[in-house]
Amino acid sequence: xxxxxxxxxxxxxxxxxxxxxxxxxxxxxxxxxxxxxxxxxxxxxxxxxxxxxxxxxxxxxxxxxxxxxxxxxxxxxxxxxxxxxxxxxxxxxxxxxxxxxxxxxxxxxxxxxxxxxxxxxxxxxxxxxxxxxxxxxxxxxxxxxxxxxxxxxxxxxxxxxxxxxxxxxxxxxxxxxxxxxxxxxxxxxxxxxxxxxxxxxxxxxxxxxxxxxxxxxxxxxxxxxxxxxxxxxxxxxxxxxxxxxxxxxxxxxxxxxxxxxxxxxxxxxxxxxxxxxxxxxxxxxxxxxxxxxxxxxxxxxxxxxxxxxxxxxxxxxxxxxxxxxxx
Amino acid sequence: xxxxxxxxxxxxxxxxxxxxxxxxxxxxxxxxxxxxxxxxxxxxxxxxxxxxxxxxxxxxxxxxxxxxxxxxxxxxxxxxxxxxxxxxxxxxxxxxxxxxxxxxxxxxxxxxxxxxxxxxxxxxxxxxxxxxxxxxxxxxxxxxxxxxxxxxxxxxxxxxxxxxxxxxxxxxxxxxxxxxxxxxxxxxxxxxxxxxxxxxxxxxxxxxxxxxxxxxxxxxxxxxxxxxxxxxxxxxxxxxxxxxxxxxxxxxxxxx
Numbered sequence: 001x002x003x004x005x006x007x008x009x010x011x012x013x014x015x016x017x018x019x020x021x022x023x024x025x026x027x028x029x030x031x032x033x034x035x036x037x038x039x040x041x042x043x044x045x046x047x048x049x050x051x052x053x054x055x056x057x058x059x060x061x062x063x064x065x066x067x068x069x070x071x072x073x074x075x076x077x078x079x080x081x082x083x084x085x086x087x088x089x090x091x092x093x094x095x096x097x098x099x100x101x102x103x104x105x106x107x108x109x110x111x112x113x114x115x116x117x118x119x120x121x122x123x124x125x126x127x128x129x130x131x132x133x134x135x136x137x138x139x140x141x142x143x144x145x146x147x148x149x150x151x152x153x154x155x156x157x158x159x160x161x162x163x164x165x166x167x168x169x170x171x172x173x174x175x176x177x178x179x180x181x182x183x184x185x186x187x188x189x190x191x192x193x194x195x196x197x198x199x200x201x202x203x204x205x206x207x208x209x210x211x212x213x214x215x216x217x218x219x220x221x222x223x224x225x226x227x228x229x230x231x232x233x234x235x236x237x238x239x240x241x242x243x244x245x246x247x248x249x250x251x252x253x254x255x256x257x258x259x260x261x262x263x264x265x266x267x268x269x270x271x272x273x274x275x276x277x278x279x280x281x282x283x284x285x286x287x288x289x290x291x292x293x294x295x296x297x298x299x300x301x302x303x304x305x306x307x308x309x310x311x312x313x314x315x316x317x318x319x320x321x322x323x324x325x326x327x
Numbered sequence: 328x329x330x331x332x333x334x335x336x337x338x339x340x341x342x343x344x345x346x347x348x349x350x351x352x353x354x355x356x357x358x359x360x361x362x363x364x365x366x367x368x369x370x371x372x373x374x375x376x377x378x379x380x381x382x383x384x385x386x387x388x389x390x391x392x393x394x395x396x397x398x399x400x401x402x403x404x405x406x407x408x409x410x411x412x413x414x415x416x417x418x419x420x421x422x423x424x425x426x427x428x429x430x431x432x433x434x435x436x437x438x439x440x441x442x443x444x445x446x447x448x449x450x451x452x453x454x455x456x457x458x459x460x461x462x463x464x465x466x467x468x469x470x471x472x473x474x475x476x477x478x479x480x481x482x483x484x485x486x487x488x489x490x491x492x493x494x495x496x497x498x499x500x501x502x503x504x505x506x507x508x509x510x511x512x513x514x515x516x517x518x519x520x521x522x523x524x525x526x527x528x529x530x531x532x533x534x535x536x537x538x539x540x541x542x543x544x545x546x547x548x549x550x551x552x553x554x555x556x557x558x559x560x561x562x563x564x565x566x567x568x569x570x571x572x573x574x575x576x577x578x579x580x581x582x583x
Contacts, residue, residue, distance in 0.1 A: 054423055057582035076426040080329075090420040094344050106336035107424035109329045151420070 004068050004081075005032035005158045005191045007053065012062035014048050022048040024215030025062065030193055030208075035185055037206025037223075038195040039299065041311055045215040046195035047087055050163045053193065054084045067159055080108070083157030087164045087195075089148035093137035097128050097147050100136070101154060108155035122150040126180065142173030149180060159191045160184065166201060178205055199299040199311060211303055218306040227297040234259055235278055236266040238291040251287050252278070264293075330433075333425040337434025338441065341408060345442055355404050355442060359397035359450055363389060367457075370516060378521050383460040383547050390454045391471065391542040392515055394447060395535070398479035399506050401443035406486020406502045409435055413494035413578065428579065432487060432571050439483040440476060447475065462548035470553065471545040474538060477560035482506060484567030491574030494581070513539050534559045 007030040014023040023045045030036040040046050051057035053066055055075040064071045067081045091100060101119035110118060123132045126146040131139065136147065145165060152160060162181065166174040182205065184190045196202050202209045203223050211219040211226075219226055237252055239245050248265045249258065255278055256267035275294045282289060303311045345351045367389040374385035381388045412418040421431050461468070486502035493501070513535040514522055522530055530536050537556045544550030 051582050056419065056422060058580060079423060079426050084423045086416075086419060086423075088416055090416045090418075090423075092340070092344070092417050094348055095340065099340070099343065103336050103340050104420070104424060106332050106339070107421070109332045109426075 005189070006030055006034075006065075006067070007036075007159065007191070007193060008065045009049075009053070010063050012049070012052065012064055013060045014045075014052055014057065015060040021060075021215050023052065023059075026212070026215070026217050028210050028217060028220065030191060032191050033185065033189045034207045035181065035192040035194060035205050037202035037209040038193065038212060039197070039199070039202045039209055039303075039311075040195075040212035041197055044212045046197075046212055047163050049212070050084075050086070050161050050193070050195055054082060054161050055079055080155075081157060082159045082161060083152035083155070084161045085145075085148040085152045085163065085165055087167065089144040091136045091144055091147065094135060096135055097123060097132045097139075097150075100147060100151055104151045104154045110155050118154060122153060125153075126150045127176070142169050142176075145169060145173065145177060146180075149177065153184070156188070157190065159193070162192065162194045164195055164197065166196070166198065174201075181205055197311065199303075203299055209299065211299070211306060213303075213307045219302055223299060226299065226302045229302070232256075232269045232271070233297060234266050234268045234295045235275060236264045236293045236295060237289045238264045238293075240288055240290045244288060248287065248289060251281070251285065254281070266295075329426045330430045333421075333427065333430030334434040334437060337421060337431050338437040341405065341435060341438035342441055344408075345438070351408075352442075355397075355401060355446055356449060358400065359393050359446055360453065362396065363393040363450060363453070366393065366516070367454075373516055376517065376521065379517060381518065381543065381547065383462050386454065386457060386459045387461060387546045388543060390450070390459055391546055392510075392513075392539060394450060394471070394475050395478050395538060395542060396510055397446045397450060398443050398475040399482035399510060400503075401446060402439045402479045402482025402484070403486040403502050403506050405435055405439035405442065405483050406490045407496060407499055409487050410490035410494065410496045410498055410502075413490065414496055418494075418578070422579070428575060429572060432484075432575055435487060436480060436483050440479055443476075443479045447472065461546055463545050463550070464548065467545040467548055467550065470550065471542050474542055474545075474556060474560055477557075477564050478538065481560065481563045481567050484564065484571040488567065488570040488574035491571070491578040494578060509533060509535050515539075534563065 007028070009026060009028045012023055012026045013021060015021050026049065028036075038046050038049065048057065052059045052071060053064055055071050055078050058072060066078045069077045071078060095103070098119055101122060102115060105115040105118060123129055126149060128143060128146060128150070131143060136144065139147070149162075149165065152162075165181070166177050169177070178201070181192055181194065185192055194201075194205060206223065208220065208222050209226060210217050221229070235252065235255065237248050239248050245265060252258070252265055252267045255273050256270040259266040259268055275292070278292065281287075282292070300311050345355075367386045370389070371385045373379065374381065374388070409418075412421070422428060425431050485506065489498050489502045512526070512529045513533050514530050519527070519530055519536060519540065537552060537559055541550050541553055541556035
């Protein structure tokens with residue numbers, strides 16, 4: 001059982017009336033002060049899980065405690081201690097950023113005398129000083145995301161839910177959001193439940209990752225644990241000419257299990273072997289190779305190992321399924 | 328305290344949008360004004376019809392109808408805003424932040440009331456400016472405006488209940504049409520006694536007829552069935568209040 005800043009979920013199910021189970025009996029625990037990355041393709045059940053945990057949607061079955069409170073019985077208490085930035089920023093195009101912050105601070109019962117200073121502080125923090133008094137309808141996607149994040153922080157929440165906070169953002173805006181999330185955890189000890197379909201995002205930010213596919217959690221652990229679980233790194237050699245390929249393949253086979261690749265010649269490294277062993281052997285044997293690369297396992301490899309599909313492929317499948325449903 | 332914070336925040340935001348965006352406020356102001364000008368001005372000779380007995384005159388006769396109509400439609404227009412908030416996703420922000428979500432409905436209702444007060448003040452000033460006679464005293468006028476305020480709440484709770492069930496602005500005709508019908512199936516242009524045929528039958532069982540007659544009675548200084556009219560207004564208000572809160576529960580179950 002977690003203390004006041006954690007999340008504990010047991011057997012959580014959310015079923016829609018005319019659809020399959022969006023969330024199908026998941027269990028997860030998020031420790032206080034942890035950044036938990038919830039990774040999965042579109043339609044995997046990430047957002048539905050967030051909607052249930054933030055009391056926006058009642059669960060069909062199972063239990064979920066957020067900050068020690070039950071999502072079904074203690075909705076008002078939970079809403080007082082969480083901050084939420086949903087996938088689609090829920091903003092009023094006719095209000096300014098400052099109006100939004102004032103509204104949110106009042107809704108969250110921030111003391112009246114602190115509302116203005118808190119708004120100023122957050123406007124500075126998310127870099128919206130110049131746009132603060134402009135209507136949101138003229139904001140870019142990145143500005144809306146940053147405002148949404150600021151709104152989630154108005155009442156200094158103990159637990160923060162970020163539902164795909166960087167989807168559709170340019171690399172600079174994405175990095176800004178990552179820095180902000182890392183800062184919040186470091187300085188305020190906020191627990192962060194972050195959903196994402198970006199492997200890099202989960203890898204960079206999350207202490208632990210839960211991978212969800214078709215409503216079920218298929219893997220959970222630290223990014224390093226998950227990668228270690230599925231295997232060792234691979235080495236990829238790029239031949240100078242096509243004619244060199246058989247010779248290089250024969251050479252590399254001494255260091256591990258060959259992998260199928262059309263671009264290069266690759267092997268999964270054997271136990272206790274590293275790139276340096278190969279480099280030394282290349283020098284010693286005088287093998288002519290254009291380039292040599294070490295590939296560490298990625299979370300996509302983990303997803304592939306657990307579901308038999310790549311994350312990108314799963315996203316396409318989900319998209320196709322949705323289009324089929326629309327027909 | 329947190330309940331009042333939610334109420335005031337929702338009302339503030341709705342009013343801020345209404346007061347700073349003419350496209351939201353103008354229809355609420357212009358429609359009653361148009362009806363008042365058209366009915367009281369264009370149809371003033373109706374008061375010459377034999378059997379038309381309303382001493383303060385036709386301007387006052389129409390003023391009461393337009394006041395009640397503006398109250399009802401003020402509530403309905405706020406219901407449109409609720410539907411837009413659900414359709415556009417802004418309602419999720421309110422649902423996620425409000426500790427007690429009933430405060431959201433109360434906040435919209437407060438905004439509907441304040442918006443209508445602005446219209447009612449404008450309408451009253453214009454009515455007096457064009458020479459409206461009033462036979463009743465201050466207490467009668469308080470009675471009239473209280474009755475209209477209850478109609479405003481009924482209008483909002485009805486439309487808000489629809490908005491939270493359908494969560495799309497496409498439900499606007501469903502919010503507006505029944506209110507329009509019930510208002511115009513009352514004795515709008517002449518007293519009930521001068522109506523005939525099926526319209527007389529419908530008007531005599533229409534609860535709005537009682538509100539209208541009592542309202543006109545307040546202006547004339549001789550209000551009939553006051554207790555009955557307030558009982559109807561409060562009863563409808565309570566009924567639609569339950570309707571609206573059940574709509575909120577419906578929206579909660581659907582994930583807003």
